[in-house]
Amino acid sequence: MRSVSEPVDVVTSDEGKVFDIELEVNILAENQRLALENKRRLDAKSIHAIDVMGSVGSGKTSLIKAMISSLKKSSRIAVIEGDVTTTIDADLIASEGVPTVQINTGKECHLDANLIRKALDRISLDKLDLIFIENVGNLICPAEFPLGSDKRLVVISVTEGPYMVLKHPMMFMGADVVAINKTDLAQAMGVSPEKLSADVAKINPRAITISTSCKNGLGVGEVIRALGLNRS
């Protein structure tokens, strides 16, 4: 016969001990770790990577295309295209004759470091100097997810109205270079690129802001220089 003092009663199992555990788990750390891994992997091959972010329809693909066109004689370039769905942008870029990997995020509103890691597996990194990563068109979420790039280029355009910068300060706080695109339409839109540029300077005085027009090639060379991509 068992002693009553043995710890097997049902009541005890219903009663729990309550513990507070103090910790510091950074939720974004996993993405940051993978971003750093991507960065090391690219650095080891001396490959520059540019994260191109910006609003939907601001001209990210056109600007990348224009930069490739000007750089492809001197640099070996690949492009990672992020979109919710379709390969429209990847097909456009591929017409420049550079290797292109499409990432379809399905439902996600941004690229993350893990998706870039997978995309890098599909590119032969041995024969490369430069990768453009075109993020999903969105001025909010991509700012939260570093990918492991060297520089972040944000593209906005005058057709989005005069308040694009002020309305999305977080995106511009992390930008190295900002292109204000479609300046050929500035007058028709009644939007001042200078005012947009001043707004960027207020939020992030470190960012270099350049007025561009992919239609007539204005400013494309300056963006290339600001990103440190010009090879002499």
Add this chain to the structure above:
Amino acid sequence: MHEFSIASMIVDTLVDLAKKQNAKRVLEVHLQIGQLRALSAEQVRFSYGILVKRTILDGSKLLIEEVPAAVHCSACGYDSKLELKDEMSYHFALPSMVCPQCGMALSINGGDECTISKVTLELPGTGKNGRNEREG
């Protein structure tokens, strides 16, 4: 927009932690969100509520603390909370990374966190004095 994916990372992390601790239930979760993170506390909470269903976190209380942004100027040594300009015409606050003291660029010194800082777990009882025994 990405609050759902952030909330699912939070839930995955906590489910793992609760399993490792052999917890019966998770009672409270303390989350710190920096002012500079583009994360809406309300949307994180909403997503969390959906994601915890049928997990060990079901019924847990999510407490969210907003951490103010802090900035530092390496040029003049200015240290402060980030100055937010109320631009009433836009109905939002605009952070400026220009040092109000010397006009140079500021760097961020806090307010960019998204951290689980404390979790209260219920572990299987070991005796009649077990309940509500809190340990740090």
